[in-house]
Amino acid sequence: xxFVRIMNKSSDxxxxxxxxxxxxxxxxxxxxxxxxxxxSKATGLDRATSxxxxxxxxxxxxxxxxxxxxxxxxxxxxxxxxAISSLPLPQIVQPWLDQLTEQIGQSCSVSILDxxxxxxxxxxxxxxxxxxxLMPGSRLPAHCTSMGRILLGALPYIKAQEIVESSDLxxxxxxxxxxxxxxxxxxxxxxxxxxxxxxxxVEIGLRxxxxxxxxxxxxxVAALNTGMAATQDDxxxxxxxxxxxxxxxxxxxxxxx
Numbered sequence: 700x701x702f703v704r705i706m707n708k709s710s711d712x713x714x715x716x717x718x719x720x721x722x723x724x725x726x727x728x729x730x731x732x733x734x735x736x737x738x739s740k741a742t743g744l745d746r747a748t749s750x751x752x753x754x755x756x757x758x759x760x761x762x763x764x765x766x767x768x769x770x771x772x773x774x775x776x777x778x779x780x781x782a783i784s785s786l787p788l789p790q791i792v793q794p795w796l797d798q799l800t801e802q803i804g805q806s807c808s809v810s811i812l813d814x815x816x817x818x819x820x821x822x823x824x825x826x827x828x829x830x831x832x833l834m835p836g837s838r839l840p841a842h843c844t845s846m847g848r849i850l851l852g853a854l855p856y857i858k859a860q861e862i863v864e865s866s867d868l869x870x871x872x873x874x875x876x877x878x879x880x881x882x883x884x885x886x887x888x889x890x891x892x893x894x895x896x897x898x899x900x901v902e903i904g905l906r907x908x909x910x911x912x913x914x915x916x917x918x919x920v921a922a923l924n925t926g927m928a929a930t931q932d933d934x935x936x937x938x939x940x941x942x943x944x945x946x947x948x949x950x951x952x953x954x955x956x
Contacts, residue, residue: 718742718748718752719752719755719756721742721744722738722742722744722749722752722753722756723756723761723771723775725737725741725742726770727838728838731770731771732768732769732770733768733770734767734768734769735749735750735753738752738753738769753769756769756771760774761774761775762775776836779836786820788809788820788821788920788921788956789809789820789835791952791955792809792912792923792952793821795948795951795952796808796809796822796823796923797823799823799925799948800823800824800925801825802944803925803941803944804825805926805941806822806823806824806825806925806926807822807823807825807925808821808822808823808833808846808923808924808925808926809821809822809912809922809923810846810847810850810921810922810924811850811920811921811922812841812847812850812851812854813838814862815840815841815842815862815865815866815867816838816839816840816841816847817838817839817840817841817844817846817847817850817922818836818837819833819835819836819838820835820921821835822834822835839901840866840867840871840901841862841866842862842866842876842882843871843875843876843897843900843901844897844900844901844909844924845895845896845907845908845909845924846895846907846909846922846924847922848885848886848889848897848909849889849895849909849910849924850911850919850921850922851886852886852887852889852890852895852911853890853911853918853919856883856887859883860879860883863879863882863883863886868882871900871901871902872899872900872901872902872903873903874898874899874900874903875900875901876900889909893910893911894908894909894910894938894942894945895908895909895910896908896934896937896938897909898929899929903929904928904929905928905929906926906927906928906929906934906937907924907925907926907927908924908925908937908938908941908942908945909922909923909925909945910922910923910924910945910946911923912949912952912953912956913949913953913956914953915953915954920956923945923948923949923952924945925941925944925945927941
């Protein structure tokens with residue numbers, strides 16, 4: 700109890716570190732280059748604090764600076780990759796992903812939920828069917844991805860609804876769903892049927908099917924999917940073609956997670 704009381708004191712936290720982490724989180728696929736003003740607006744920090752945080756990242760090699768805009772350097776990957784590699788889950792699932800990919804001839808991935816996004820923990824690439832390269836640490840919106848809908852479906856309905864409503868629902872393709880109620884209906888369907896099927900909602904030409912990964916107590920700890928190029932075949936044919944293989948891996952991993 701003494702330890703808990705000590706750790707709850709604000710004096711035991713480093714506010715400057717917390718501010719620096721907030722600045723790091725501003726950068727993303729949609730915001731690769733940011734000015735001091737941009738960071739100040741995004742974080743709510745004043746310009747002087749934002750400037751000090753950015754210059755610290757620059758001096759430590761985590762950011763580049765052209766005199767106006769800051770961009771992150773590959774050095775920042777050490778932070779994310781270190782965290783991912785320290786988790787046991789990626790090491791457990793990777794051999795299963797490699798084997799599954801060889802069996803079905805399609806790329807396979809495992810991800811977890813982080814806020815409104817999924818984070819790739821492990822991946823076995825057979826073919827590149829997306830315009831962007833995916834790897835451990837990559838992020839995609841949860842609401843429009845097969846793994847995201849599986850992971851959202853594992854949450855209490857109200858919690859999943861809050862995440863969807865706080866997500867950027869701007870359409871990525873002409874097939875993207877943008878109505879929160881419709882998205883929640885698809886999430887519920889994925890939960891009820893035990894798999895999620897996505898047809899070109901993330902990117903034109905990409906389909907995917909995902910299932911949950913359970914631990915020994917039946918809790919959803921991650922999602923597993925396979926993605927393939929959209930062809931003239933009916934999307935419904937993906938279920939009998941790939942779902943049995945995904946469920947076989949799901950059953951095997953449940954004994955290990």
